[in-house]
Amino acid sequence: MAMKTRICDILGIQYPILQGGMAWVSTAELASAVSNAGGLGIIAAGNAPADWVRNQIIKAKEMTDKPFGVNVMLLSPFVEEVMEVIYKEKVPVITTGAGNPGKYVEKLKSIGTKVIPVIPSVALAKRMEKEGADAVIAEGTESGGHIGELTTMVLVPQVADAVDIPVIAAGGIADSRAVVAAFALGAEGVQIGTRFICSTECAVHENYKKAVLDAKDRDAVVTGRSTGHPVRSLKNKLTKEFDKLEESRASIEELENLGRGKLQAAVCNGDVVNGSVMAGQIAGLIDDIKPCKDIIDDLIGNTYGVIERIKSFCGGN
Known part of the structure; x- marks a missing residue:
């Protein structure tokens, strides 16, 4: 067509x-x-x-x-x-x-x-x-x-x-x-x-794909708004740690240190708990x-x- x-x-x-x-x-x-x-x-x-x-x-x-x-x-x-x-x-x-x-x-x-x-x-x-x-x-x-x-x-x-x-x-x-x-x-x-x-x-690591497949409609959340460079990823232990740091008014440097290397850890090593599983809100539609x-x-x-x-x-x- x-x-x-x-x-x-x-x-x-x-x-x-x-x-x-x-x-x-x-x-x-x-x-x-x-x-x-x-x-x-x-x-x-x-x-x-x-x-x-x-x-x-x-x-x-x-x-x-x-x-x-x-x-x-x-x-x-x-x-x-x-x-x-x-x-x-x-x-x-x-x-x-x-x-x-x-x-x-x-x-x-x-x-x-x-x-x-x-x-x-x-x-x-x-x-x-x-x-x-x-x-x-x-x-x-x-x-x-x-x-x-x-x-x-x-x-x-x-x-x-x-x-x-x-x-x-x-x-x-x-x-x-x-x-x-x-x-x-x-x-x-x-x-x-x-x-x-x-x-x-x-x-990407199969764990990453599975995380996307398992995602529901509200699982893609945003962190890092206070840095001026917000990121959307699937909620996990890492996103919760980001939320805690931002609530405590942590410095941009502290937030950047927390996120450093975490995308590669998820994509290449399959760490979908402590890694950054970047995905859009549409993840809940993919099965x-x-x-x-x-x-x-x-x-x-x-x-x-x-x-x-x-x-x-x-x-x-």
Whole structure:
């Protein structure tokens, strides 16, 4: 079945579906599987050193001949070295988070790289358009990991009204109902993270996948608001410790020390008790593990059933 928007043309992909850049989760294996299935797979650079990112890019090129991207966290201590790797490897697409990629845009575009920042507000979306972004990802607070304050429902239509470049919706999207809703709000694509954690190609520890599968509707909680960089993850012993520290008005340094290395501990070592199990609020809707191709086929194929259901409410017109 066909579903084509400007995002498909800009990125050279079959379906307007991007896989979220999740640190330690979004490796070459996951990214290449999503790209091979018709979406855009994305390797997450996170706080990893440049050599790790280079190896992941090389591996992805071996595993797919389709476009893929790299997500760059602009607060990473290795951001300059990572950008040099992206220039050298001529990565087709980058998405960015935790800052403004403006100073890199000109050079990236000179090598043909498409630049798509993740934005939490209308103001930043408009600024990114002026600085040459090819599209923006409007990410609602429902997402896992680092979050903003606005929900997807209110953020996406305001951004879509404010800019002329395509808008990609993110946050709370895991099935075809949410895809249809995103397009109704004005998006031309969707970015999906948590749903792809529970794919067969995702290399995270099985404990992490099980934690997502077992999650209920209120299990994805937010910690770290007092630091100015809130994070959504599944509640466990670590999130309770964060809550206690914040209630005691602990310093930002104490909070950062508590969280240091905890995502990697969960993703790679399977410590879902003391580790940070980052996941979105949509985790409560996910109940199976299957290949990326099946996930994307379901997202696209079932979309038409949702649209027909909506038509039935309107007298079939």
